[in-house]
Amino acid sequence: MAIFNNDKKYKWEFVNIGGSSRVRISSGEDIAHLGELDPKMWTVLSCPVTGLEIDEKSLKYMDIDGDTKIRVNDVIATAQWITGALKNADLLLEGKDSIDIEALDQENEAGKKLYSSAKQILANLGKEGTVISLEDTADVAAIFAKTRFNGDGVITEATAEDADDKAAIAAAVASLGGVADRSGAAGLNADMIEAFYKNLADYVAWNEAAVEAPFGDKTDAVIDAYNALDAKVKDYFMRSKLAAFSPDSIASLDVQTSSIQAISTENLTGKTDEIASYPIARITGKPEIDLTAPVNPAWAAKFELVKEVALADRKVLTEADWAEVGAKFAAYTAWKAAKAGACVETLGFEAVKEFIAKDRKAALLDLVAQDAALAEEAANIEMVDKFLHIFRDFYRLLRNFVTLSDFYDKDEKVSAIFQSGRLIIDQRECRFCMKVADMAKHNASAATSGMFLIYCDCTTKSKPGKLSIVAAVTVGDIGDLIVGKNALYYDNAGEEWDAVITKIVDNPISIAQSFWSPYRRMAKAIENLINKSAADKDAKIMADATAKINAAPAAAPAADGKPAAAPPFDIAKFAGITAALGMALGMIGTALASLAKGIFALKWWQLVLAFVGILLVISGPAMVMAWMKLRRRNVAPLLNANGWAVNAASKISIPFGETLTDAVKYPKMKLKDPYAKKGIAPWKAWLITIAALAVVAAGLWIFNLLSWAGLKSPLPRYNQPETVVEEVIECAAEETAPADTVAVVAAE
Numbered sequence: 203m204a205i206f207n208n209d210k211k212y213k214w215e216f217v218n219i220g221g222s223s224r225v226r227i228s229s230g231e232d233i234a235h236l237g238e239l240d241p242k243m244w245t246v247l248s249c250p251v252t253g254l255e256i257d258e259k260s261l262k263y264m265d266i267d268g269d270t271k272i273r274v275n276d277v278i279a280t281a282q283w284i285t286g287a288l289k290n291a292d293l294l295l296e297g298k299d300s301i302d303i304e305a306l307d308q309e310n311e312a313g314k315k316l317y318s319s320a321k322q323i324l325a326n327l328g329k330e331g332t333v334i335s336l337e338d339t340a341d342v343a344a345i346f347a348k349t350r351f352n353g354d355g356v357i358t359e360a361t362a363e364d365a366d367d368k369a370a371i372a373a374a375v376a377s378l379g380g381v382a383d384r385s386g387a388a389g390l391n392a393d394m395i396e397a398f399y400k401n402l403a404d405y406v407a408w409n410e411a412a413v414e415a416p417f418g419d420k421t422d423a424v425i426d427a428y429n430a431l432d433a434k435v436k437d438y439f440m441r442s443k444l445a446a447f448s449p450d451s452i453a454s455l456d457v458q459t460s461s462i463q464a465i466s467t468e469n470l471t472g473k474t475d476e477i478a479s480y481p482i483a484r485i486t487g488k489p490e491i492d493l494t495a496p497v498n499p500a501w502a503a504k505f506e507l508v509k510e511v512a513l514a515d516r517k518v519l520t521e522a523d524w525a526e527v528g529a530k531f532a533a534y535t536a537w538k539a540a541k542a543g544a545c546v547e548t549l550g551f552e553a554v555k556e557f558i559a560k561d562r563k564a565a566l567l568d569l570v571a572q573d574a575a576l577a578e579e580a581a582n583i584e585m586v587d588k589f590l591h592i593f594r595d596f597y598r599l600l601r602n603f604v605t606l607s608d609f610y611d612k613d614e615k616v617s618a619i620f621q622s623g624r625l626i627i628d629q630r631e632c633r634f635c636m637k638v639a640d641m642a643k644h645n646a647s648a649a650t651s652g653m654f655l656i657y658c659d660c661t662t663k664s665k666p667g668k669l670s671i672v673a674a675v676t677v678g679d680i681g682d683l684i685v686g687k688n689a690l691y692y693d694n695a696g697e698e699w700d701a702v703i704t705k706i707v708d709n710p711i712s713i714a715q716s717f718w719s720p721y722r723r724m725a726k727a728i729e730n731l732i733n734k735s736a737a738d739k740d741a742k743i744m745a746d747a748t749a750k751i752n753a754a755p756a757a758a759p760a761a762d763g764k765p766a767a768a769p770p771f772d773i774a775k776f777a778g779i780t781a782a783l784g785m786a787l788g789m790i791g792t793a794l795a796s797l798a799k800g801i802f803a804l805k806w807w808q809l810v811l812a813f814v815g816i817l818l819v820i821s822g823p824a825m826v827m828a829w830m831k832l833r834r835r836n837v838a839p840l841l842n843a844n845g846w847a848v849n850a851a852s853k854i855s856i857p858f859g860e861t862l863t864d865a866v867k868y869p870k871m872k873l874k875d876p877y878a879k880k881g882i883a884p885w886k887a888w889l890i891t892i893a894a895l896a897v898v899a900a901g902l903w904i905f906n907l908l909s910w911a912g913l914k915s916p917l918p919r920y921n922q923p924e925t926v927v928e929e930v931i932e933c934a935a936e937e938t939a940p941a942d943t944v945a946v947v948a949a950e
């Protein structure tokens with residue numbers, strides 16, 4: 203349903219919210235003209251009706267088409283309806299849950315209905331004055347408790363005034379069960395009244411067509427016993443016929459002695475089913491049952507009842523006799539099976555006839571018609587509840603739908619409808635927490651938000667199941683944030699939940715945190731390398747040792763019985779190793795001397811610049827990348843993952859991000875740690891430091907590493923005189939070079 207107004211003449215005011223230009227919704231007039239606002243200017247195009255920090259009932263009332271989504275057209279239609287019903291639409295900005303019904307515009311059709319219904323509610327509740335609230339409309343049963351008619355097409359005993367009508371309603375409810383009236387009491391609708399009187403008539407007709415019981419008060423018991431025995435007796439006669447046909451098979455057709463022997467050692471009271479499977483009487487080949495002989499004990503009680511009542515004058519039972527007994531109660535059984543109106547039988551036959559004689563059916567149907575005639579008025583009473591919910595929550599929805607201003611509000615007490623609570627973790631309070639509706643969608647889009655995110659599963663004793671949330675960390679360092687870390691989560695209702703981190707999306711938290719990130723990565727890489735190298739070497743040593751132990755034969759003794767002598771010490775090999783070590787140390791010393799010479803050749807400010815330059819080379823790229831990512835942080839991907847359709851970028855700037863996480867702040871104070879390690883006296887520390895520096899300086903001086911500063915080593919090897927070799931260069935006769943020109947060759 204496209205309800206946008208293409209004639210966009212309304213003058214809107216705009217404001218910068220979250221670094222973007224957005225329309226300002228600051229008056230009831232703005233709300234009334236939402237249909238003229240260009241849809242491209244809406245921050246959100248749709249949002250779900252569940253999982254938000256706003257009354258779900260209010261959102262369902264605003265969901266005009268009932269598709270579980272609040273869309274732009276739903277918002278516009280709701281705005282037009284509610285602003286039209288008010289004399290002053292600015293009241294919507296107050297967000298109250300009550301209203302003076304005199305503020306309703308009775309010249310508007312919706313306002314007129316609301317006024318009339320609200321007035322009726324107040325009268326039903328016995329309240330004085332003209333102010334109605336959500337509390338008044340919350341209990342529908344209380345609103346209709348004192349009214350005869352409430353428009354739902356259901357009547358109760360309270361609806362009727364005639365005593366016979368009340369009695370008929372009570373009897374019908376007792377017989378049929380009834381349906382719930384808006385007042386909360388059980389009642390009847392038109393269909394149930396029709397069914398009640400039909401059952402009354404059917405029950406009387408069935409009773410008047412009663413068939414005499416053939417066996418008196420024992421008829422039903424005999425019929426039950428006969429039906430239970432019927433198949434067994436017919437089986438006996440079939441066996442008798444087969445035995446007459448084949449006398450040699452009598453033993454096989456009769457009860458088998460072996461079967462009885464198999465169970466004879468057991469408790470036979472537990473073998474009733476097996477015994478019942480034996481023939482009802484002994485097979486003799488005669489087409490009759492001797493009524494004086496014993497029968498199968500599993501069937502004896504029922505057979506005795508039939509014999510006593512229906513076969514009292516018989517000595518034997520033939521197949522024809524058995525069929526004759528069944529025929530005696532066939533008509534009675536057919537009448538019983540055709541029983542009608544059983545639901546009113548508990549009222550008693552005389553009471554049923556009395557209800558038919560008085561016949562209050564038409565009167566009851568008339569009461570239902572009178573009640574149903576007020577259906578529209580009753581619906582309008584429900585409309586008052588809808589109005590009050592929207593009156594309270596609609597402006598808040600607009601602040602989170604059209605502009606997203608609640609999210610960027612500087613007041614910490616104001617939060618967006620998607621902010622579900624606070625997470626306390628690692629000495630920080632994360633204020634930007636959202637419920638996770640679909641983890642798969644979050645996995646696909648979370649990283650594009652540019653935020654450092656932690657996903658948690660939360661549980662509490664007062665509610666079943668678990669709650670999944672995502673929280674943004676925008677202040678501080680990574681610290682101890684790892685998967686599996688426990689925390690506390692407080693929802694907006696103040697409920698405390700146990701939270702545990704299940705996933706982390708690693709993005710920059712701050713520029714300061716990114717400064718140290720290269721060093722952390724290098725330290726981590728070095729640590730991993732050392733651990734891997736140590737593990738590899740340990741594994742290699744153990745493998746080599748195991749191989750040698752397994753492969754080496756036992757040491758063979760010498761010919762004289764003494765153990766073999768160890769190999770002689772190789773002085774040449776030792777000298778080579780020593781020389782190599784000395785060369786390596788010399789190269790390292792030379793390198794350190796060159797580095798020290800270069801450093802000490804710089805002035806102090808050059809040293810500072812060099813140090814800063816090194817830091818910038820290492821940390822600069824990470825800081826620049828972090829700065830760029832922090833500027834691009836966007837909440838839209840997280841909202842989209844929860845089913846929102848976000849139409850405009852909703853960025854989180856660096857200053858704004860700092861308001862979404864509160865880090866712990868201790869007052870300035872000087873506290874003494876009773877368990878701190880006791881240090882040495884200051885004068886001793888200074889003395890040790892000076893002595894250490896003196897030793898280092900002496901070592902550098904002795905090994906001639908300070909010669910560049912004019913401090914020669916006292917060792918003779920570093921103070922040998924230089925040998926100068928002079929070479930006279932003969933010049934050609936035609937050249938005019940001076941005769942005393944010499945070239946100085948470097949000393950050894």
